[in-house]
Amino acid sequence: MENLAQSFFYNFRKYCSNQRVLVAVSTGVDSMVLLDLLSGLPESVRPVIEVAYVDHKLRQESQAETSFIRNFCKKRHIKLHCREWETEIHPNVGIESAARTFRYKFFADIMEKTGIKTLLTAHHADDQAETFLMKLVRGGNIQQLQGIRVTRRFADGYLVRLLLNYSKDEIREYARKRDLIYFEDATNRSNDYLRNRVRHLLVPKMKDENSKFLEHVQSYEHQLSLLLCATEEQVDNYLVEMQINETAFSVDFWLSLSKSWRTLVIRKLLEKYSRKLNEDSLNQIESFLGNSQKPQGSIKIGMHEFLIKKYNLFYFDNKYQIKDEIQNKYRLKLDTWVFLNEKEEIGVFFNKKPEILATDQVFYFSDSQLLPLTIRHRNQGDRIHTKVGTQKLKKILIDDKIPQDIRAKIWIVVTTENLVLWLPSVKRSDLSESPVNDKMQYMIIFRNKV
Structure with missing residues (x-):
């Protein structure tokens, strides 16, 4: 006593x-x-x-x-x-x-x-x-x-x-x-x-x-706690390195880990976001992230929850909230700016009018038969003329590893016959010309107001 x-x-x-x-x-x-x-x-x-x-x-x-x-x-x-x-x-x-x-x-x-x-x-x-x-x-x-x-x-x-x-x-x-x-x-x-x-x-x-059964349980508990604490610390370090921004994580970094660490890291990440999945679901997520044949896609992890992969990025989201922007079409009138959204505007002008900013993207052409022009989002089957023949826009965007939700927001300049002239920031058709001082040219200015 x-x-x-x-x-x-x-x-x-x-x-x-x-x-x-x-x-x-x-x-x-x-x-x-x-x-x-x-x-x-x-x-x-x-x-x-x-x-x-x-x-x-x-x-x-x-x-x-x-x-x-x-x-x-x-x-x-x-x-x-x-x-x-x-x-x-x-x-x-x-x-x-x-x-x-x-x-x-x-x-x-x-x-x-x-x-x-x-x-x-x-x-x-x-x-x-x-x-x-x-x-x-x-x-x-x-x-x-x-x-x-x-x-x-x-x-x-x-x-x-x-x-x-x-x-x-x-x-x-x-x-x-x-x-x-x-x-x-x-x-x-x-x-x-x-x-x-x-x-x-x-x-x-x-x-x-064994008369020391209680002591042995306490010893195992202590050893287990030490191992789990050490593992948790390393997993937390990996999560910090894997995180690219507030919501997205690096697929490449995750794949660089050993199989055991991948499992522990993805499990901890799911727990961090309060998502508890069984072993079968965890295995499906690991297979999905490691599938190089499917660089983009999503996998359901809850009633309305999805893990979404876009090339080297993955994140969690409610897929029902991921909606394409409205497929607006705007007719481009000569010497007039068209307001697309808070960050973007476009206009068709004669060359040297107006002043071109350093951040502007410009497409030059001289054939007036191409007018009037329209700007819109991509449609199924859109193709563009290049020096090596026509190419599907879908293939170009895939080759450039542009995520699906970004593809839906990309603007496309087309003629009345739906001939694709230009995808600002992405691709120009073979009708694109270099600026020439002594030649009457039109220019399409795509302005990103950063």
């Missing part, structure tokens, strides 16, 4: 620096031992203790337990925060989970109101082993196998478990020697719940096989 109290003292000094603590108490042996150990700390380090207790209204004994903790705290001048979980709000299913949610919400509320930064709970080594085995049985990703940690962020402070290194037997022995009063929850003897079945049927057999 002295060894337990002494090691508890060192644990407290290691993990608790606050002068006030909130202790979650159920009146069971674990929490009553925790209260006793805290009360027995040397006065120089002993914190101001406040107790949080919930009457879950699930058992007839809860009334006696509530009365006991009230008297216990009153006698010792400990401030008690007590709340009842009224039966009318009990759910029909998942009552254990709902009760836990209610409890921890209550704890967080107290911490917010009082300014207490440390919540202490009485989880112990057997709880750790039970949780580990339950997660193995239920399945999931390896991160979930990390068991109960000694300390973690909670509310505006920390949740600390100072008994995590002690077994249930050690805690009971301490209570017996200290002659502590506590209550046994009768439901803990039932095998109706998975945790109870693990506690009664599996853990004892594991201890029979």
Whole structure:
């Protein structure tokens, strides 16, 4: 008993620096031992203790337990925060989970109101082993196998478990020697719940096989946490390097990683965007991103969510919101500017009128038979005359690796016969001329107002 109290003292000094603590108490042996150990700390380090207790209204004994903790705290001048979980709000299913949610919400509320930064709970080594085995049985990703940690962020402070290194037997022995009063929850003897079945049927057999079973679970948990922390750090570094802008990521960088890192990186990226997918879906995404035969496309990852790839870029979006701009057509009148949008305008003029800006793109031609001209977006089957014959605009845009949504927004200058003269920034037809000073020429000026 002295060894337990002494090691508890060192644990407290290691993990608790606050002068006030909130202790979650159920009146069971674990929490009553925790209260006793805290009360027995040397006065120089002993914190101001406040107790949080919930009457879950699930058992007839809860009334006696509530009365006991009230008297216990009153006698010792400990401030008690007590709340009842009224039966009318009990759910029909998942009552254990709902009760836990209610409890921890209550704890967080107290911490917010009082300014207490440390919540202490009485989880112990057997709880750790039970949780580990339950997660193995239920399945999931390896991160979930990390068991109960000694300390973690909670509310505006920390949740600390100072008994995590002690077994249930050690805690009971301490209570017996200290002659502590506590209550046994009768439901803990039932095998109706998975945790109870693990506690009664599996853990004892594991201890029979090896008396150091609880220590081994804690060791594995510690090793696993170290490995996962190191992996997370490297994955985060890769994500930073892979990100090109606020929303897009580099396919080439992702492909440069080993197969194992690719999987970890894409899984973390999906988790970052709150998208949880099964292994089959993750494999499909990896195959999609690694498919060099399909440089563009999308894959559905949710009801309205898509991962979209455009050559070396990929990003997440709601595909139903990706719409082509309206297929507007504008007739180009001589010596008149046509406003296309806030950033672009175009006009047809005689050469040397108006002044050409450094950022302007200009197409020169001398054949007046080409007039009048129209500017529009691309249509299916559009072709352009080049010195090597006609070419489909679609092929030109693919060869230039222009993404599909950008293709839909590209402007095209055509004649009344739909002869394509020019794709500003992309391609000129063979009717394009060089500017000649002594020749009457027309010029199409495409102005990007940056």
